[in-house]
Amino acid sequence: MAYSEKVIDHYSNPKNVGTLDKSQKNVGTGLVGAPECGDVMRLQIEVDETTGIIKDAKFKTFGCGSAIASSSLATEWLKGKSVEDALKIDNMEIVEELNLPPVKIHCSVLAEDAIKAAINDFRVKNGMEALKFEESVLH
């Protein structure tokens, strides 16, 4: 199975690899997946407290090329979005953008999960309730 050019590009030149200071109140961290499953994604957002805009996003991923590409793309899309708009990112948009084959759809699901987990972490830290998501998102 050959990879799409976009997957190869994100894998070779990943955007926004790194770590934000998770002790900061305006940083939300989502850690999803499991080593035993062969994918772990950690996605972080830094929110501008006055505007509610995501001003930075970083990721680190243990996984295949498609998982790395999905998280790299997610961080690109997150930057500059409001938290509210970020919640609207759907895994199928990632699938389309990266031309992921059916066996790699779970990588995009994981990226969507990571976004939601990071937003929830940010919400809880800032005295808001964690949002509940449909179970299907978590699988």
Add this chain to the structure above:
Amino acid sequence: MNMLKLPIYLDHNATTPCDPRVVETMIPYFTEHFGNSASRNHPFGWQAEEAIDYAREQIAKLIGADPKEIIFTSGATEGDNLAIKGVFDMYASKGNHIITATTEHKAVLDTCKHIEKSGGEVTYLEVNDEGMIDLQELEASIKPTTILVAIMYANNEIGAVQPVKEISRIAKKHGVLFFTDGTQAVSKIPVDVVKDGIDLMAFSAHKMYGPKGVGALYVRRKSPRVKVTAQMDGGGHERGMRSGTLNVAGIVGFGKACEIAMQDMETETKRVSVLRDKLENGLMKLEEAYVNGSREHRLPHVTNISFKYVEGEGLMMGFNKDIAVSSGSACTSASLEPSYVLKALGLGDDLAHSSLRFGLGRFTTEEQIDYTIEQVSKTVIKLREMSPLWEMYKEGVDLDKIEWAHH
């Protein structure tokens, strides 16, 4: 370095290129000498039969067998099926119990599953962390109904070589037949069906620089005389054990491949194992790298290494347009389960996901190994910089204590 031709092939346990000498020998048998070796009444048939007889000798010689003991098949999967199902059917009056191991190839394991569905009983021996079976456990598993011990000679993923002589001694002592899948071992290390006490052995041409689609099942003819029930009905070729027109060109190539292997085995083994050790030592300089399986009882051309905190498929993607290897990671298989062989060694799923298998071969050069060490090391380091697990490990976080969201 400027002479290096890419891509580099380091997946010789999957298949090997045909040796040009093999191809050359085969060519006339597609065109001028196209006869059916079963045509007994004209020169076309005679010529084909003569070629088959000669190949049968070349093949038998490599494994210390009599040519009459070679049954041609389409490859090792068919050989595994024919041996196990054939013995199960032929010796049904004696018993229905087969002993095998959890690290066998799927062609053996799935055949055993079939046997279980057909009323047979199968014992699957566990292996230790080196991939070796326990001989005492083997002996203790033998019952009055046991008819066959099926243990591979050498493993395809880690190269671990089983104590075949001891296994056959135990089987013989209890009057049980011993079948071994010799696919990975034959032509790589000395295999002698007499000295090793093997009753049946499957092997394949394409793992030893011969063509795909042809293999053989060795079936012992003396002490004891072994028979298998044919699994395909037809013209009764191959002493009635395997019907079907013989793949003459393929068999001629298989014969030539065996002849070359026999000539070159000693020098080739030495050369390749030096390169393998160089590769292994080079890669083991990376932190948190682990060799999987026995390093002592191992094929000379294989090494299987886990690079902790990096996922295998992601790792391969860093160099797979230039270097061909394979991984025990789930992502490379359709099942989404990591390698059952590595798991049988007691490796956690995480380490199984992080493994690469390097299989060197006849045409592997030192320049290729140097380049591979450089590229793989570079990619491991790069991906670890991107790995949240590596970061946690470096910060001293115990990854086993984290509650992962399993999906």
